[in-house]
Amino acid sequence: MQCRIKIKRRRQANMLSYLQKVGRALMVPVAALPAAAILMGLGYWIDPSDWGGSNSLAALLITSGSAIINNMSTLFAIGIAYGMSKDKDGAAALAGFVGYLVLTALCSPKGVSIIEQLPIDQVPAAFDNINNQFIGILVGIISAELYNRFSHIELPNALSFFNGRLLVPILTSFVMIFVACALMFVWPVIYDALVNFGENIQDMGSLGAGIYAFFNRLLVPIGLHHALNSVFWFDVAGINDIPNFLAGQQSIDSGTAEVGVTGRYQAGFFPIMMFGLPGAALAMYHCARPEKKNKIYGIMLAGAFASFLTGISEPLEFSFMFVAPPLYFIHAVLTGISVFIAAQMHWIAGFGFSAGLIDMILSSRNPLATDWYMLFPQGVLFFAVYYLMFRFFINKFKLLTPGREEDIFGDEEDDYNINKNNIRNINNDTAIKLLARRYISAMAGSNNLIAIDACITRLRLNVKDAARVNEALAKNLGASAIICLNKYSVQVIVGARAEFIAQAMQRVFADSRVPSAVMTALPPPHRIQADIKKIQATPLILLSPITGTVHPLETIADEAYASKILGEGVAIYPTAKTIVAPIDGKITRIVHTSHAFYLTSSTGVEILIHIGIQLDKQYSHGFKRLVEEDSIVIAGQPILLLDLEYLNANGVSLLSPVLVQNLSHFGELSVLANGEVVAGQTDLFAISPAGTVSANYTAALLAAGIDYTQ
Known part of the structure; x- marks a missing residue:
């Protein structure tokens, strides 16, 4: 029985993981919506009532945006096939597109009529709506799975042109024939069920919109809210709230939109994203411990600004979602209430990306945007409600929101300082x-x-x-x-x-293979100060790993090194072929071209030795490694051999940075050498403080937020 339970739980876990994979792949086509929103929003701003009929520029913008909206189902098939493919290859996207064309052609009313030998007026109405996002998602998933399974298949020599990736679009087109045959029986049932679900929500009117919004927020932690959104925001069940809203006057003229109703599954999110969550951020800032308010201020301000301007709420939501679940449940309830109020009062605005100020401005001239300005006073009200409720519950139930965590070792460095170890330019x-x-x-x-x-x-x-x-x-x-x-x-x-x-x-x-970080348990607090003094007692000397001439880092023609973003140190121009370890430690990584390696000392100092910069792959055979990753080495032990004759003949710049990458965890670096240095013999620089305590122990102190360099 226990074995069956374990198997069942594992299957459930695997299913959840797979659904998450689908959910994140949906973000690929959804990322196209901001373009449509901007184009159509600007078009309606110019000509809000005549859909470009009296303004050529407005017609140009609106038509351009509608080209994206009207083909969302195709984008879903392509985007999901690409997003779920194992290596994000274009062949998977092509397979999704081919599969969608085949399936929708076979399951179109004309296709069904011919295949089933039915008069076209007797074809079920479900097939009039076969071009929808649900079908796009289905095709995308199947295409991605076919790609992942068959993209490396080798065919006989006569068919070798179609090996691997080129096989997948062909295979997908044949598979879609069988899928189409199945859908001819299954799709009417699925479509009727989806329509009934959507109609039940629609029949509930404003209350249904509020219920949807409540579950929308509840599903955010597991990333499945995108699947729920597709039912109400797109054309899975005939609601199609976002495309119908963005199409504005065109939707009104075609009868697919109703003024005061279309957009109700979007409008109530604006007061939450623009005002409610910033109110929660202010409450969490005010409830933070006094000594941590300065750090919390920056975090909350950045999150509140992003939420207000763009509607991206995850930075704020994840700051309290798991440390204070009751607050997140309150947030979900308040979101449902806000959407209900906006729908009930017919205060309507829409978005193409998320419910922030940018989308609010762009949608304001849309003819379907009714009394949209009332969302601002509603937002001010929700700002106050969020602030008061969050502050009350945080203080009443001692919830550990950011800045209220209990320190194990007193008032020491915490986890709010991000981008540590001199990694400041994230795009480098x-x-x-x-x-x-x-x-x-x-x-x-x-x-x-x-x-x-x-x-x-x-x-x-x-x-x-x-x-x-x-x-x-x-x-x-x-x-x-x-x-x-x-x-x-x-x-x-x-x-x-x-x-x-x-x-x-x-x-x-x-x-390359990356080893696991090892963190040991920390000793009792009263021992830490003594151990920190031991760490700080002895300067650490690094030998020169290269025989050559020392130069300042600023002379390197690469901003990442010259600006010391990647660490402190010097540059050396090699004149001998042997590169050695500058200190005892472990080789944690050697790049696959063998021109650079990382070494971690027994005290936790992380050193990068990079021979030359901006080397092309064609020069990889100019380097020979003498040890492998995870090797334990001693100071002076040879690590690499350079083919200087080959590298110099090919004009390779060999000025080589020798860097300490986590100097902030230790102390100051003093350069001890200039001019000529000899590998394994010349003292290159000293790091103080440092010492003989194990790397695991010092790493554990750092991970706990204890800065022993001060």
């Missing part, structure tokens, strides 16, 4: 790869990581065991929250940089 390729590597390490390394993806503000990761994830280290890297949905699914909230980090993690994951 080397810096983002370094940050990505550390996130993989925090997920218990490459061996524990299965799949990497992202949506707007969060990393969505599949792991073998979520219990092994190092939450303290992930937060120390800048994550605001870590959500373990089940044993196999982890979400890491990192804000708007999520896509950059996920892409870098995918590259690092494919190129």
Whole structure:
């Protein structure tokens, strides 16, 4: 019995993970909506009543935007096929497009009439609506699965042109024939069920809109709100609230929109995103501990501004969603009430991206936007309600919202200082790869990581065991929250940089194996001060890893190194072929072209030695590694050999940075050498303070937020 229960739970977990994968893939086509919103919003601003009939510029803008809205189902098929493909390849997107064309042609009224030999007026009405987002989602999922399974198939030599990726669109077109045959029986049933569900909500009027909004917020933590949105915002059940609203006068003329009604599944979100959540942010700031208010101020101000201007609410919602679940439930209830009020009062505005000020302004001239300005006083009211309710519940029930956490070791450094270890330019390729590597390490390394993806503000990761994830280290890297949905699914909230980090993690994951970060348990608090003094007692000397000439970092023709974004140190122009370890430690990574390696000392100092800059792959055979990743090395031990004759003959710039990347965790760096240095013999620089305490211990102090350098 227990075995069956475990199997059932695992299946449920796998299903949840899969649904999340679908949900995040939906963000690919949904990302096209802001363009439609801007184009159509500007068009209606110019000509709100005649749909460009009296203004050519308005007609141009509205027609351009409607081209996106009217083809959302096709975009869903393409976007989901691409988003769910294992390597985000264009062949998957092509397969989605081909599959959608085949399926919708076969299941069109004309296609059904011919295949089933029925008079066209006897074809079920469901097939009049086959071009919808639900079908697009279905085709996208099937196409992605076919791509993931068959994109590496090798055919006989006579058919070798169609090997691998080129096979998938062809295979998809044949599979869609069978899917179409099944849909001819199943689609009328599915369509009737969806329509009934939508009609039940529609029949409930304003109350139904409020119920929808309540569940919309409740599903945000697990990322399934996108699936619910597709029923009410698009044409799955005939509601199609967003496209009908954006089409404005065209929808009114065609009878697909009703003034004062169309947009009711959107309007009530504006008071919440623009006013309610900023009110909650102010309450959390006022309830923070006095010594942490300065740090909380920046976090809450940034989140409130993003929510007000763009309607992106996740940075604020995730700040209290899991640390104070009762507040999030209150937030969901208040969202439902707001949407109900706006729908009941016929205060209507719409959006193409989210319910922020930008979309409010763009939609205000739409002929379907009725009394939209009343959403502002409603918003002011909800600002007060959110502020008062959040402040009351936080203080009454001692909820640990940001800035109210209890410190284990007193008033020390906390987790609100993001982008540590000198990683400040998140778009710099080397810096983002370094940050990505550390996130993989925090997920218990490459061996524990299965799949990497992202949506707007969060990393969505599949792991073998979520219990092994190092939450303290992930937060120390800048994550605001870590959500373990089940044993196999982890979400890491990192804000708007999520896509950059996920892409870098995918590259690092494919190129090399990253070990797990090891954090030991901390000793009792009374021992820490003595150990910190021990850490600070002895300066750490690093030998020169390169024989050559020392130069300042500023002379390197790469801003990332010259500006010291990637760390402190010097540059050395090599004149001998052997590169050695500057200190005892562990080789944590050697890049696949062997021109750079990372070394971590026994005290936790992280060193990057990068031979040359901006090297093309064609020069990879100019380097030979003498040790492998995870090797334990001693100071002076050879690590790399350079083919200087080859590299110099090909004009490669060999000026090489030698960097300490986490100097802020230790102290000051003093350069001890200038001019000529000899690898393994010349003292290059000293780091003070440093010492002999183990790297695991010092890393654990850092992960706990204890800055022992002060």
